[in-house]
Amino acid sequence: MAQSNASQSSDFIRDIIDEDMRTGKHQGRVATRFPPEPNGYPHIGHAKSVCLNFGIAVQYGGTCNLRMDDTDPSGESMEYVESLIRDVKWLGFDWGDRLYYASDYYEKLYQYAVQLIRMGKAYVCSLSADETREYRGTFTEPGKESPYLNRSVEENLDLFTRMRAGEFDDGAHVLRAKIDMASPNITMRDPVMFRIKKATHYRTGDAWCIYPMYDFAHCLSDSIEGITHSICTLEFENNRPLYDWFLDQLQVEHHPQQIEFARLNLSYTIMSKRKLIELVEKGIVSGWDDPQMPTISGMRRRGYTPEAIRDFCERIGVAKNDSLVDMALLENCVREDMNTKTPRVMAVLRPLRVVIDNYPEGQVEEFDCPYHPQNAEMGTRKVPFSRELYIEQEDFMENPPKKYHRLAPGREVRLRYGYFVKCVNMVKDPNTGEVLAVHCTYDPDTRSGFAPDGRKVDATIHWVSASHSLPAEVRLYDRLFRVANPLKEDTDFIKFLNPKSREILKMCRLEPSLKNAVPGDKYQFERLGYFCADPDSSANIMVFNRTVTLRDTWAKIAEKGNV
Ligand code: ATP
Ligand code: MG
Numbered sequence: 212m213a214q215s216n217a218s219q220s221s222d223f224i225r226d227i228i229d230e231d232m233r234t235g236k237h238q239g240r241v242a243t244r245f246p247p248e249p250n251g252y253p254h255i256g257h258a259k260s261v262c263l264n265f266g267i268a269v270q271y272g273g274t275c276n277l278r279m280d281d282t283d284p285s286g287e288s289m290e291y292v293e294s295l296i297r298d299v300k301w302l303g304f305d306w307g308d309r310l311y312y313a314s315d316y317y318e319k320l321y322q323y324a325v326q327l328i329r330m331g332k333a334y335v336c337s338l339s340a341d342e343t344r345e346y347r348g349t350f351t352e353p354g355k356e357s358p359y360l361n362r363s364v365e366e367n368l369d370l371f372t373r374m375r376a377g378e379f380d381d382g383a384h385v386l387r388a389k390i391d392m393a394s395p396n397i398t399m400r401d402p403v404m405f406r407i408k409k410a411t412h413y414r415t416g417d418a419w420c421i422y423p424m425y426d427f428a429h430c431l432s433d434s435i436e437g438i439t440h441s442i443c444t445l446e447f448e449n450n451r452p453l454y455d456w457f458l459d460q461l462q463v464e465h466h467p468q469q470i471e472f473a474r475l476n477l478s479y480t481i482m483s484k485r486k487l488i489e490l491v492e493k494g495i496v497s498g499w500d501d502p503q504m505p506t507i508s509g510m511r512r513r514g515y516t517p518e519a520i521r522d523f524c525e526r527i528g529v530a531k532n533d534s535l536v537d538m539a540l541l542e543n544c545v546r547e548d549m550n551t552k553t554p555r556v557m558a559v560l561r562p563l564r565v566v567i568d569n570y571p572e573g574q575v576e577e578f579d580c581p582y583h584p585q586n587a588e589m590g591t592r593k594v595p596f597s598r599e600l601y602i603e604q605e606d607f608m609e610n611p612p613k614k615y616h617r618l619a620p621g622r623e624v625r626l627r628y629g630y631f632v633k634c635v636n637m638v639k640d641p642n643t644g645e646v647l648a649v650h651c652t653y654d655p656d657t658r659s660g661f662a663p664d665g666r667k668v669d670a671t672i673h674w675v676s677a678s679h680s681l682p683a684e685v686r687l688y689d690r691l692f693r694v695a696n697p698l699k700e701d702t703d704f705i706k707f708l709n710p711k712s713r714e715i716l717k718m719c720r721l722e723p724s725l726k727n728a729v730p731g732d733k734y735q736f737e738r739l740g741y742f743c744a745d746p747d748s749s750a751n752i753m754v755f756n757r758t759v760t761l762r763d764t765w766a767k768i769a770e771k772g773n774v
Contacts, residue, residue, distance in 0.1 A: 222529045224263070224470055228271060228440060231468075237439040241273030244438050245299065246280040246313075246429070249291035249413075251484030252499040252506045253298050255520065255541070259475040262524035264442055265304040276436055277306040281314045282428045284412040294499065298507035303517045313423075313432045314414045320423045321375065323431055323461055324386055324404055328367045332460050333404060334360060335370040336387045343385075346392070347400050354392035354400040374407055377420045381407050388427075390456065398449045399456070402426055430454040431463070438467040444474040445533065472529045478538045479690035479709075480505040481698055495708065502745075502756045503691050503712055513688065514733050514743025514758030519548040535696060545759045549733065549741040554582035554589055557627065557673045558721045558736040558755075560685055562601035564648040564677065567632060570598040575676075580628045592724040596629055599677040601720050606672040607649055609637065616669035618649065625671040627737060631657040673737045680720035683753045685742070687714040721753065728753060735761075 221229075232239055243264040247257060268275035277299060281287045296310070327333035336359045338346060348354035362370075367386075374384055386405040394400055404427040409420045430453075433441045441454070451469045458466045476482060482505060490496045490504070499506050502513035510520065523544040527536050576596045582589035602618070611619040618624050623633040636650035656663050689712050694700070697707040725734070730746040740761050745754040 223531060224440070224442060224472060224529055225267065225270070227468075227470060228267065231439070232271070240437075240439055241268060241271035242276070242437055242439045243268050243273065243442060244276040244278050244311075244433065244436060246278045246432070247295050248280045248283070249288065249295060250283070250286040251291060251488055252294040252504075252508055254482055254484070254487065254505045254507065255477060255510065255523075256475040256482040256505075257298075258302060258507060258520050259524050259527065259529075260442070260444075261299055261302055261304060262521055263472070263529055265299075265306075266525075267440070267442075273439075274309065275304070275306060276309040276311055276438070278311040278313065278432060278436070280425075280429065280432070281312055281412075281414065282423050282425065284408060284410040284422065288413050294508060298511075301511060301517055302507065302520060309436075311432075311436060312414060313428050314412060316428070316432055316435055317415060317419055317423070319435060320428055320431055321405075321421075323457075324371065324423075324427070325368065327388065327404075327457075327460060328371060328386075329364060330460065331364060332389050333367070333386055334362050334389055335367050335374070335384050336360075336401070337384050340382055343403075347397065348392070350397065353394075354397075356392050357387070357401065360389065360401075371405075374405070374421050375419070377409070379407055381409055383407060386421075388453075388456070390453075396449055396452060398426070398453050402453060426450055426453050427457060430457050430467070430469075431461075433467045434458055434463045434465045437465045439465075441467040441469045443469060443471055445471045445531070446474075447471055471531070473531060473533045475527065476533065476535045476696075477505060477541065478535055478695040479692050479697075480538065481692070481704060483698070486698070486704060489705070493705075495705070502686070503688055505691075512743075512745065513756050514549075514741060515545050516548050516552070516733075519545040522548065538690065542759050546741070546761070549735065549758065551586075553733045553735045553741060555584070555735045555737050556582075556592075556722050556725060557594065557675055558683070558685070558719060558725075558734075558739065558742070559601045559603055559673070559675050559680070560716050560719045560736075560739060561604040562718060562720050563604045563607055563646065565600045565602050565632070565674070566648060566650050567598050567600070567653050568635065568650050569652045572598055574598065575679075578628045594628065594722050594724065595676045595679040596626075597676045597678060600626075600674045601677055601680060602649075602672055602674045604646075606670075607634070607646065609646060617672055618651075618670075623666075623668050625657070625660060625668045627671050627673045628660070629658070629674075630654060631662060631668055673739075675720045675722050677720075679723045681723060681725060681753060682751075683719040683721045683725075683755055684747075685716045685719045685755045685757065686745070687716065687757045688712065689714075719755075721755075725753065733758065 245261050245264045265275045336357045346355045385403045387401045390399045392400045403424050405421045408422050448471045454469045500508035500512045523541045577593040579591045580594045581591050607618045618634050620634050630653040632651040632653045634651050637646050638648040690709050691712050692707045693709045694707045697704040728744045730744050732744045736742050741758040742755040743758050745756050747754040
């Protein structure tokens with residue numbers, strides 16, 4: 212559970228709660244909720260809200276409910292509910308038995324609406340959608356009163372009952388709050404409370420054909436659950452007076468305080484479910500859990516850990532103004548977490564065959580290699596060494612430039628955990644000139660990694676034994692978008708996709724200790740980055756995702772303008 216590293220740092224929301232605790236508001240109770248609409252898989256932005264709401268509950272000894280805010284039948288589904296449950300749990304949070312659904316409150320909300328009609332505070336309006344918009348006015352001009360404003364309570368009750376009974380078509384009538392069409396805050400200009408929508412809801416089926424609007428449903432759902440602090444994102448700031456208006460009119464027992472904070476925006480990706488659905492539906496990604504997606508499920512599949520995501524959410528903190536957080540910060544949190552946790556192994560992504568001419572045919576040695584350089588408790592594994600190896604293609608150059616210190620004709624390097632080898636020859640494709648194999652000799656006296664005569668080498672490269680290594684597919688990921696803020700531009704965000712966001716390498720070789728790796732297992736492939744076994748792995752071939760590189764190479768590339 213996340214309780215152990217729940218945030219203890221302060222911010223303006225915790226300041227408000229501290230003050231409420233001091234003055235005894237809400238009788239010293241702290242009750243929050245995370246209220247997603249089940250119309251998509253949760254993303255890293257939701258994680259910020261999850262960590263904030265659950266983190267506060269843990270910190271103040273309160274409770275945090277998980278509530279499906281499912282008041283719109285279109286686009287909501289059980290699949291999304293399940294993803295939310297799975298991902299919030301995976302992030303390390305516990306809502307006990309407090310999983311709620313706004314759709315369970317439909318009857319209560321209906322009765323609240325009837326109460327407002329009886330009080331003369333709500334009316335059935337029969338303007339068309341276009342007329343309603345026109346009557347609403349603008350930021351600079353007040354709205355106009357609806358011609359239906361003064362319908363009698365009886366007529367309103369009759370119409371509202373018949374709306375519920377399904378007598379009217381979509382859009383024929385709506386129920387509106389009677390507030391003030393001249394209010395400078397457009398939200399307060401007689402907002403819609405219920406609308407007719409003849410659609411099947413994933414939970415209530417066809418029991419209802421009128422559905423409550425967010426502003427009406429949300430404050431009352433909070434109140435029904437006895438929430439004390441209703442934390443939401445900044446775009447709801449103008450809705451706060453309406454939130455309070457409904458609760459004040461109805462004189463409910465619990466009147467939570469709405470507090471707004473800035474939503475998370477992350478560079479080089481997008482955070483809107485509507486846009487993420489587009490990527491899924493157009494087949495641009497393989498699904499919601501594609502490791503390129505900023506979804507929790509995508510990040511999990513890619514190898515991100517709950518600890519890293521929680522650490523990230525804590526580091527970005529909560530503020531009152533919108534900003535764009537650098538993706539590099541998230542990646543660094545992942546890197547730091549992986550650094551301490553993952554065993555080191557050797558894998559070769561783009562293999563080049565190496566033959567050690569003076570190593571006896573058929574001979575195999577087993578090297579004991581530590582899993583972690585700083586953590587002996589992680590133990591060791593045996594890595595076989597033989598006459599034929601694979602190294603990375605990029606660790607050999609026929610004509611090396613000055614600063615290249617790795618293998619080259621006549622050049623000696625150290626094999627990680629093993630001998631010094633020296634390149635004596637190479638085999639090339641006569642047609643293309645491509646180097647097919649490199650021939651080396653080894654120095655049997657350098658088994659310790661050092662030469663008895665004290666001679667030095669400039670590079671240590673990783674390798675695997677050709678006949679012992681396992682085949683693998685490795686998927687490398689890069690930024691999903693070429694630009695930091697793809698939604699900022701006024702054009703189609705799809706065109707900013709990074710064509711190199713995924714590279715699939717099918718000829719990779721892994722050291723044999725990885726034989727029993729199962730999906731979700733995480734490793735550092737020495738010199739290459741952190742990797743996580745993918746569920747696509749089969750008995751024939753393992754599949755690994757690169758979680759993150761060892762260093763932030765992107766910042767450097769972007770600086771040079773090569774993307
Ligand atoms: P989206 O724009 O992705 O559809 P949403 O706000 O419509 O997001 P909800 O399911 O309504 O999605 O969100 C559930 C909760 O998560 C809300 O309280 C919302 O404020 C919060 N949330 C959503 N996106 C972010 C974000 N990027 N940063 C912080 N909190 C967020
Ligand atoms: Mg929403």
